[in-house]
Amino acid sequence: MTERPGSPLIGPAPAPVPAGAAVARAVAPLAFRCPALLWQRDDAVVQTLVGRLHDSLPRLGCTVAALRIDPAWEPAQDGAARAQLAAAGTDLGIVLGGDGTLLAAARILAPLDVPLLCINLGRLGFLADISPDDTFDVLPAILHGAFHADERLLLQVELHRGGQALHTATALNELVLHKWDSLKMIEFETRAAGRLVHRQRADGLIVATPTGSTAYALSSGGPIVYPDLRAVVVVPICQHTLAIRPMVLGADQVLEIELTADNHAKARVVCDGQHSLPLEVGDRVLVRARQRSLRLIHPPGYDYFELLRTKLHWGG
Numbered sequence: 600m601t602e603r604p605g606s607p608l609i610g611p612a613p614a615p616v617p618a619g620a621a622v623a624r625a626v627a628p629l630a631f632r633c634p635a636l637l638w639q640r641d642d643a644v645v646q647t648l649v650g651r652l653h654d655s656l657p658r659l660g661c662t663v664a665a666l667r668i669d670p671a672w673e674p675a676q677d678g679a680a681r682a683q684l685a686a687a688g689t690d691l692g693i694v695l696g697g698d699g700t701l702l703a704a705a706r707i708l709a710p711l712d713v714p715l716l717c718i719n720l721g722r723l724g725f726l727a728d729i730s731p732d733d734t735f736d737v738l739p740a741i742l743h744g745a746f747h748a749d750e751r752l753l754l755q756v757e758l759h760r761g762g763q764a765l766h767t768a769t770a771l772n773e774l775v776l777h778k779w780d781s782l783k784m785i786e787f788e789t790r791a792a793g794r795l796v797h798r799q800r801a802d803g804l805i806v807a808t809p810t811g812s813t814a815y816a817l818s819s820g821g822p823i824v825y826p827d828l829r830a831v832v833v834v835p836i837c838q839h840t841l842a843i844r845p846m847v848l849g850a851d852q853v854l855e856i857e858l859t860a861d862n863h864a865k866a867r868v869v870c871d872g873q874h875s876l877p878l879e880v881g882d883r884v885l886v887r888a889r890q891r892s893l894r895l896i897h898p899p900g901y902d903y904f905e906l907l908r909t910k911l912h913w914g915g
Contacts (some may be wrong), residue, residue: 630744630746631661631741632660633663633664633687633691634663634690634692634693635666635687635692636649636693637666637667637692637693637694637695638696639667639669639670639696639699639703644720648720648734649695652738659739661742664687668680670873677707681707681711689708689711692716694715695717695720696717696718697720697724698727699721700721702772702871702872702873703873706769706771706873709891709893712894714894714895714896715895716746716895716897724910728898728901728906729898733898737898740898747899748894748895748897751809751826752809753769754771754808754831756768756868756885757884757885759884760879760882768870770808773805773808773814773816773871774805774806774868774870774871776803776804776856777836777866778866779877783864784802784839785860785862786799787804787858787859789804789833789855791848791854791855792852792853793855800838801836801837801838802836802837803836804833805819805832805835807832809824809826809828811832812824813910815872819845821834821845822847824847829849830849830850831847831886832847833847833848853886853887854887855885856884857881858879858880858881858882859880861880865877866878
């Protein structure tokens, strides 16, 4: 994680200037010149905020793009949105919504290496950390280079069937292999770097990034992993035997999950709760860390532990 200097909000307050005195004021150059506003909801709160940002950002010297996105978009629609934002020269995604909207925005903009910041219009919000009330106080400083940035691990997920790769997706939070449309458990094997980890019957399996360790994996008994670690959390969902516990593995080894038995239970694999693919017996899901990570932008003074204390009510 890095702190970026250069904001009037960092350092001691300037000395008062006598009335009528001529002032030569140095203005920090913009760190981001072409932000894009991204949102999902279409209610009065969002539209008001979009309108205010669309009016105020050009006065700071920015060229602004705007796009309403949908987490349910198919890859072709993601690609069209990505091309539109690339053509606009987008160098920062400003997400208006909650964590789900940010996950959808990451799916679109991560291939362009465009960083994201999020104004929290959602609920719990581990990723969306700027309140609407603070937006117009902190955004000018961020645009001029005063921000806290961290790099978040992304997963590349591939579905293989009959020796061929059928689908590829990206996950910022997690992928989930789970039973679907059935009360029966599914059976699968998990391998890491080609070595067998375990065989099990369960309702499913979660493979989460450190970012996703505070999401579905946490509610299933997994640990919280600090965001800058290159690691994944492997968490069984309601397994048949209690002997198989959550594990933390290095992210630079390929994980392979194979659906191994046909007991008339249906299964799917879902990435970030948005892209869902049905599985057949013998299908293999390969999970690897993407070479390039996603950069998240936070206001100066961002503290991950303070975020945990606030969201999880740890007190203090």
